[in-house]
Amino acid sequence: MFDFRLRVFYTVAKRLNFTKAAEALYITQPAVTKHIKEIENYFKVKLFDRNGTKIKLTPAGETLLHYAEQLFAIYQNLEFDLDAFTQRKSGTLRIGASTTAAQYLLPPILAAFHHKFETVKVQLVTGNTELIETALQQKTIDLGIIEGKSRNTVFKYTPFVKDELVLVAKTGHPLAKKSVAKPEDLLKCSFLLREPGSGTLEVIAHALKQSGIKIGDLNVEMQLDSPESIKLYLLNSEALAFLSVYAIFKELKNNECTIIDVKGLTIERQFNFIQAQGDTETLPDFFIKFAINYNFK
Incomplete structure (x- = not known):
């Protein structure tokens, strides 16, 4: 669905490196350069200033990056909302969150989630990282949110917010x-x-x-x-x-x-979602996707 050329620009703008952008997109560096040139020719502006091996965004590039971020956020929300029509969700989701996440990050997300998916009942328990990890291992919660990563290999980690x-x-x-x-x-x-x-x-x-x-x-x-x-x-x-x-x-x-x-x-x-390795429950993954797409103001 995304315009690939804009995705190429976005990747270069975030990494400020053509080689790394090519690796991330699984295309060649000449292909990256070609896509950037085509955007510059279309808008008749220069997007990057080059100084040897280093590049930086021009004012026009900064403007395009601003709009690209907004467009990709809209696309993400659009896909999530339309997917929700084909994935009717119900049941109970038990979340355990470290204290900071539970007090300051989750409340507005939970309110927005409940507004869209009233058939899902969410239970939230709060504790420090050690207690959340223990609760997940004991299966008294389905999903955890903690600061950083422990060395416990029984968990799967998904980045949330910095x-x-x-x-x-x-x-x-x-x-x-x-x-x-x-x-x-x-x-x-x-x-x-x-x-x-x-x-x-x-x-x-x-x-x-x-x-x-x-x-x-x-x-x-x-x-x-x-x-x-x-x-x-x-x-x-x-x-x-x-x-x-x-x-x-x-x-x-x-x-x-x-x-x-x-x-x-x-x-x-980094706040991370943690799940038990091999967990096949769909509600935790559904909530993770919703929370990651949530627009913090």
Whole structure:
């Protein structure tokens, strides 16, 4: 259904590399070049600037990429909605989600899913990554959503959405007065952390280690089992915490808290769907496809 020439442009624009785009599309590099030239000739614009082996989008290329992303999102939603007519769904779907996903990502998706598929009953349970993995192994849930990937080969992973953990303090915190904090500044502050077994805690510990800080070196004021508890505590204390950007949209807008940049420290993670290997249930796959196509605003 997609216009292949536009798909070629989109792939090159995302990778900024003709060779990698050709490999991804299973066509030759001259074929990629030919498709790009045909688009440029049709619109009478230049889409890429070339500097030796490096390329970058021109302003016209940026505009085309913007519209291509919108078109492909429409195509995805169109295919999903039409497929739904031939796949009447009913039954119960048991989802287990790590705390951040359950509190900030899933609610609008579940509401939209229920609006379209009222015959599917969804049950949602919340827990840290360790608990979700255990529940999936014990078959008390059909589908899990966790941060990152464990080393457990009994699970199949499907990427969901990317997230960033940022250092947060209430507005007016002394450390926030610095334009950029140094990693060693963190050792002078009190921290709120998630409980043992939390995927978030594991991601934070790994990132801090890259900056030469062990999680045990931090002055831990308290460990709490949800980002919402941590956030509310933080707003009433001088403690700092690493929180998902999804968790603090409202507080940032209301100027209740602030993000502190730390030199050389970026904490990114991937939320993944997890299923038991060999699972043949169709409802989990159906929901995964719906959630991936959901338009986060």
